[in-house]
Amino acid sequence: MTKQISKRRQSEKPKAHTGEPTNGPITAEELQLAVRNHSLPLEALRDDITPAGLHYLLTHFDIPHIEADTWHLRIGGAVQRAVEISLRALRRDPAISIPVTLECAGNGRSLLRPRPLSQPWRLEGVGTAVWTGVPLAYLLAQAGVDEDAVEVVFTGADAGIQGGVRQQYGRSLPIKEAMRPDVVLAYEMNGRELPPQHGYPLRLVVPGWYGMASVKWLESIQVVTHPFDGFQQSVAYRYQKNADDDGTPVTRIKVRSLMIPPGIPDFFTRSRVLSPGPVMLKGRAWSGEGAVVRVEVGIDGKWVPAHLGHPAGPFAWCEWTLPWVADRGEHELACRATDATGSVQPLEQVWNYQGLGNNVVQRVKVNVE
Amino acid sequence: MTKQISKRRQSEKPKAHTGEPTNGPITAEELQLAVRNHSLPLEALRDDITPAGLHYLLTHFDIPHIEADTWHLRIGGAVQRAVEISLRALRRDPAISIPVTLECAGNGRSLLRPRPLSQPWRLEGVGTAVWTGVPLAYLLAQAGVDEDAVEVVFTGADAGIQGGVRQQYGRSLPIKEAMRPDVVLAYEMNGRELPPQHGYPLRLVVPGWYGMASVKWLESIQVVTHPFDGFQQSVAYRYQKNADDDGTPVTRIKVRSLMIPPGIPDFFTRSRVLSPGPVMLKGRAWSGEGAVVRVEVGIDGKWVPAHLGHPAGPFAWCEWTLPWVADRGEHELACRATDATGSVQPLEQVWNYQGLGNNVVQRVKVNVE
Numbered sequence: 189m190t191k192q193i194s195k196r197r198q199s200e201k202p203k204a205h206t207g208e209p210t211n212g213p214i215t216a217e218e219l220q221l222a223v224r225n226h227s228l229p230l231e232a233l234r235d236d237i238t239p240a241g242l243h244y245l246l247t248h249f250d251i252p253h254i255e256a257d258t259w260h261l262r263i264g265g266a267v268q269r270a271v272e273i274s275l276r277a278l279r280r281d282p283a284i285s286i287p288v289t290l291e292c293a294g295n296g297r298s299l300l301r302p303r304p305l306s307q308p309w310r311l312e313g314v315g316t317a318v319w320t321g322v323p324l325a326y327l328l329a330q331a332g333v334d335e336d337a338v339e340v341v342f343t344g345a346d347a348g349i350q351g352g353v354r355q356q357y358g359r360s361l362p363i364k365e366a367m368r369p370d371v372v373l374a375y376e377m378n379g380r381e382l383p384p385q386h387g388y389p390l391r392l393v394v395p396g397w398y399g400m401a402s403v404k405w406l407e408s409i410q411v412v413t414h415p416f417d418g419f420q421q422s423v424a425y426r427y428q429k430n431a432d433d434d435g436t437p438v439t440r441i442k443v444r445s446l447m448i449p450p451g452i453p454d455f456f457t458r459s460r461v462l463s464p465g466p467v468m469l470k471g472r473a474w475s476g477e478g479a480v481v482r483v484e485v486g487i488d489g490k491w492v493p494a495h496l497g498h499p500a501g502p503f504a505w506c507e508w509t510l511p512w513v514a515d516r517g518e519h520e521l522a523c524r525a526t527d528a529t530g531s532v533q534p535l536e537q538v539w540n541y542q543g544l545g546n547n548v549v550q551r552v553k554v555n556v557e
Numbered sequence: 558m559t560k561q562i563s564k565r566r567q568s569e570k571p572k573a574h575t576g577e578p579t580n581g582p583i584t585a586e587e588l589q590l591a592v593r594n595h596s597l598p599l600e601a602l603r604d605d606i607t608p609a610g611l612h613y614l615l616t617h618f619d620i621p622h623i624e625a626d627t628w629h630l631r632i633g634g635a636v637q638r639a640v641e642i643s644l645r646a647l648r649r650d651p652a653i654s655i656p657v658t659l660e661c662a663g664n665g666r667s668l669l670r671p672r673p674l675s676q677p678w679r680l681e682g683v684g685t686a687v688w689t690g691v692p693l694a695y696l697l698a699q700a701g702v703d704e705d706a707v708e709v710v711f712t713g714a715d716a717g718i719q720g721g722v723r724q725q726y727g728r729s730l731p732i733k734e735a736m737r738p739d740v741v742l743a744y745e746m747n748g749r750e751l752p753p754q755h756g757y758p759l760r761l762v763v764p765g766w767y768g769m770a771s772v773k774w775l776e777s778i779q780v781v782t783h784p785f786d787g788f789q790q791s792v793a794y795r796y797q798k799n800a801d802d803d804g805t806p807v808t809r810i811k812v813r814s815l816m817i818p819p820g821i822p823d824f825f826t827r828s829r830v831l832s833p834g835p836v837m838l839k840g841r842a843w844s845g846e847g848a849v850v851r852v853e854v855g856i857d858g859k860w861v862p863a864h865l866g867h868p869a870g871p872f873a874w875c876e877w878t879l880p881w882v883a884d885r886g887e888h889e890l891a892c893r894a895t896d897a898t899g900s901v902q903p904l905e906q907v908w909n910y911q912g913l914g915n916n917v918v919q920r921v922k923v924n925v926e
Contacts, residue, residue, distance in 0.1 A: 206825040213582030217825050219667065222591040223679050224598055224827075226610075229754070231619045241595075241610035241752050249822050250600045298588065306825065310592050350824040383610050385598070453618050455719040456575040456586050456675065458593075 202351035203431055204424040204542050209302035218298075218308040227312035233448045233472045236316070236500050236507070237287060240378055243315030244399075245385055246292050246307060248357050249348030252405050256389040261373075265341070265410035268332030275389050278322055278375065285320040286370055286395060287500035289474045293398035293425055293438045296537070296546030304543035311446060311550055316472075316504050317386075319393040321374035324409075325367045333363065333411055340366040341410045341418070342392050342403040353419045359403050360416035361394065370395050370503070373406065395503035396440050396476035398545070400425050428541035435541075441476030442547040443533060445483050445508065445525035449552045460554040466513050469494075471523055474505035478528030483508040486522030486549070494523070514556040521552045571720035572800055573793040573911050578671035587667075587677040596681035602817045602841045605685070605869050605876070606656060609747055612684030613768075614754055615661050615676060617726050618717030621774050625758040630742075634710070634779035637701030644744065644758050647691055654689040655739055655764060656869035658843040662767035662794055662807045665906070665915030673912035680815060680919055685841075685873050686755075688762040690743035693778075694736045702732065702780055709735040710779045710787070711761050711772040722788045728772050729785035730763065739764050739872070742775065764872035765809050765845035767914070769794050797910035804910075810845030811916040812902060814852050814877065814894035818921045829923040831883055838863075838881050840892055843874035847897030852877040855891030855918070863892070883925040890921045 206217070214222075226245035232238055256275050264270040292313035297304055299311075307313075328340070339360040346357045365371065372393045375382055382388040387404030394401040400420065416422075426435035448470050451462025473480040479502065484491040497507035508523070526532040537548040575586070583591075595614035601607055625644050633639040661682035666673055668680075676682075697709070708729040715726045734740065741762045744751055751757040756773030763770040769789065785791075795804035817839050820831025842849040848871070853860040866876035877892070895901040906917040 214585075214588050215583075217827070219583050219588070219591055219677060220679060220827055221825070222588055223596045223667075223677070223681065226595045227592045229593055229616060229620055231622075232753075234622060239752055239754075241612075241614075241754055243610075245610075247598060248824055251598055253600075253603060298592075308588060308592070310589060312592065348821045348824055349830060354821075354830075383608055384601075385608070385610055452717045452723075455617055455717055456590070458586070458589055461718060461723075 202353050202419065202423050204351060204426070205304055205306050207305045209304045209541065211302045214308060215305065218305065221307045225307055227309070228315050230312060230446060231448055233446055234470065237318055237378060238315040240380070240383060243317055243386070244292060244313045246313065246399065247346070247385065248350070249346045251385050252345040253384070254345055254389055254405060259389055261390060261406060262408040263327060263331045264408070266334035266337045266413050267411050268334070271327070271331050275375065278373070278390065281322040282326060283320055284323055284372060285318050286372060287316060287318045287504040288393055288395045289314065289316040289503060289505045290399045290402060291441050291444070293400050293544045296548060297543035299548065300537060300539055300543050300546070304541065306543065314446070317377050318379065319372055319374035320376035320379070321372045321390070323369055324371045324373055324392070325369055327373065328366065328411070334413070336413045337363055337411045338414065339363060339412050339416050341412055341416045342406060343408045343410070344403050345405040345407050350419060351423055355419050357403065357420060358416070358418040359401055359420050360412070361401065365394065398438055398441050398476070400438065424542070425544065426542065427544060430541055433541065438544050441474065442545050443475035443477065443480065443525050443527040443531045444547040445471055445473035445523040445533065446550055447471035447521060447523045447552055451554055460552065462514060462554055462556055464514055464516050464556050466511060469510045469512050469521065471508055472505040473508055473525035475525070475527035475531065476503065477531060480506055480525050481528050482526040484524045485510045486524065487512065488519055491524070516556050519554050519556060521554060522549050524549045571722050571788065571792050573720060573795070574673055574675050576674045578673045578910065580671045583677060584674065587674065590676045594676055596678070597684050599681060599815060600817055602815055603839065606687055606747060607684040609749070609752060612686055612755070613661060613682045615682065615768065616715070616754065617719070618715045620754050621714040622753070623714060623758055623774060628758055630759060630775060631777040632696060632700045633777070635703035635706045635782050636780050637703070640696070640700050647742070647744065647759065650691040651695060652689055653692055653741060654687055655741060656685060656687045656873040657762055657764045658683065658685040658872060658874040659768045659771060660810050660813070662769050662913045663911070665917060666912035668917070669906060669908055669912050669915070673910060675912065683815070686746050687748065688741055688743035689745035689748070690741045690759070692738055693740045693742055693761070694738055696742065697735060697780070703782070705782045706732055706780045707783065708732060708781050708785050710781055710785045711775060712777045712779070713772050714774040714776050719788060720792055724788050726772065726789060727785070727787040728770055728789050729781070730770065734763065767807055767810050769807065793911070794913065795911065796913060799910055802910065807913050810843065811914050812844035812846065812849065812894050812896040812900045813916040814840055814842035814892040814902065815919055816840035816890060816892045816921055820923055829921065831923055831925055833883055833885050833925050835880060835882050838879045838890065840877055841874040842877055842894035844894070844896035844900065845872065846900060849875055849894050850897050851895040853893045854879045855889070855893065856881065857888055860893070885925050888923050888925060890923060891918050893918045
């Protein structure tokens with residue numbers, strides 16, 4: 189399949205999305221995806237570690253059914269010793285547990301104008317879990333990576349069609365990222381066997397990178413000496429200006445913060461009502477590029493620094509809090525994080541063709557009455 | 558609040574939904590609900606018991622945060638002895654475990670024309686779990702129900718606004734239903750502590766009834782001598798012809814079957830492609846009104862009887878299977894269940910104003926190539 193793509197003429201190059209971005213209404217296909225994939229309800233931002241079933245979930249194709257007893261992970265390609273390893277054997281290897289915030293690269297897409305046609309996330313394509321498993325670097329060291337290796341390709345058991353290309357979901361990592369000590373082949377989530385929807389029996393977790401890198405339902409790991417050009421690498425998950433732009437690859441998670449909407453919701457509009465008086469505003473902030481160093485809360489356009497908690501790990505979100513005394517009337521609340529690289533969330537989103545890497549400031553309207 | 562509603566003039570009666578049913582495009586509010594609530598991915602129909610995180614989830618308001626250590630269930634009203642009971646004490650009472658298929662009463666709503674404006678389910682608002690807890694009848698017997706009692710009212714901790722009415726989610730059951738031996742106050746789902754989103758620390762589960770009856774995050778159980786007229790009973794969850802129709806209450810789940818779409822999906826359209834040759838068509842069927850006695854599979858309009866498996870319990874779905882030899886071309890597959898009362902799924906849905914109790918035959922288009 190990889191070769192199929194590279195042999196095509198540029199004009200025939202498959203597209204990541206079906207149809208051009210639109211200012212029109214939500215389509216039947218987008219609704220279907222919105223219903224099928226799962227968001228984090230914003231009130232679940234109260235938890236350091238997201239309980240099972242509340243973590244965001246994007247399933248590109250179908251959730252495959254895998255029998256762990258007969259399943260093997262194959263490690264091969266540009267290595268000294270190809271390896272085939274069972275889940276039982278993997279569980280005997282040295283294990284690490286690491287809390288990681290994962291966010292979908294398309295989070296926030298439905299708020300863009302025009303709106304790229306794909307999973308129409310609002311702001312809730314995120315979650316934090318503790319992943320337990322074997323460091324990828326440990327297994328790669330056992331296999332012995334060849335000196336001319338440039339990338340490691342991960343292929344999942346999930347199969348389908350995207351952009352007209354029949355494929356199993358596959359992504360690569362540069363060797364340097366693959367050899368990081370915190371990149372893990374996980375068989376547990378939050379201390380329990382991986383749920384089917386999160387990649388049972390084994391998935392990759394790449395802390396700091398958007399979720400597309402953390403390949404689920406792993407079948408094979410291939411070390412390669414040329415950059416991987418599978419669909420999910422060379423077509424999807426690229427920052428493009430338009431359909432003809434080759435673009436640049438999506439990698440690390442941009443700095444973002446979200447707020448638990450205070451008060452109580454209206455069922456249909458989800459608009460918020462709260463009583464006058466003191467209220468503790470709370471939320472989470474994260475970045476894949478460096479620690480979060482500042483969160484400011486906007487109250488009717490005036491920015492106030494929030495108190496920052498300690499994250500459970502270097503790539504896990506941290507809590508922020510700000511006491512507020514709400515007075516009657518309509519108010520607009522917002523939150524804005526800055527990370528150690530100096531990156532700060534934008535007040536207006538810079539648009540890109542696939543709607544990726546959004547991190548615009550969240551705004552929450554509340555009615556105090 | 559109950560009194561507030563009953564004292565209003567008919568013209569001021571709150572409405573279950575915001576706005577009239579529409580033939581227009583999906584609205585921003587509907588997308589927001591679709592993104593927030595969770596569906597069962599249809600491939601999860603392969604499991605007898607739905608794994609945690611794949612069961613459907615409709616959260617009317619916000620998921621409340623409840624500290625189990627200080628939480629108490631209050632049982633009162635028309636009883637001999639009002640009771641206040643801790644989770645620890647409840648866990649010492651005799652327990653039952655029961656597999657139950659729950660379906661949202663609004664499942665299928667987005668397929669209606671015109672489309673009532675609420676959570677825009679397609680077909681996947683369903684799931685089956687094993688619920689463990691204390692039979693409600695056991696606790697009611699301990700409290701001693703007065704002779705003139707007619708209903709039992711269940712109130713959850715989840716609060717919000719619907720139809721302009723500020724409320725905690727509340728529903729009632731007729732005494733006769735409440736005294737059924739299989740109606741359970743559940744503190745475990747699939748052998749584990751209830752997840753927050755499924756009603757932690759305690760929820761009601763009413764086997765055979767649509768999901769609205771199974772009140773989550775239970776705070777109080779009140780035995781009453783007059784029919785309950787809270788919003789979720791007297792306004793929402795009624796089969797209405799139009800906004801002025803008082804309608805009739807939604808109760809038991811109508812017979813329905815669903816199919817695991819065979820083959821592989823296109824990411825965006827979810828259309829299915831499979832290879833020619835033998836394929837085992839599979840799915841599930843259930844009814845809250847009587848055992849499923851027949852499932853037929855429609856292949857290009859011709860109905861063939863499927864093989865029926867044994868359900869895990871009287872109110873749990875049962876598997877159906879049908880081997881099919883797929884030949885090249887486009888095909889339309891469908892499935893249709895019949896229950897012991899003789900009810901059969903309709904080929905075309907009879908419309909109602911709130912879009913409730915839908916059980917139209919599912920149709921799956923496949924391209925064999």
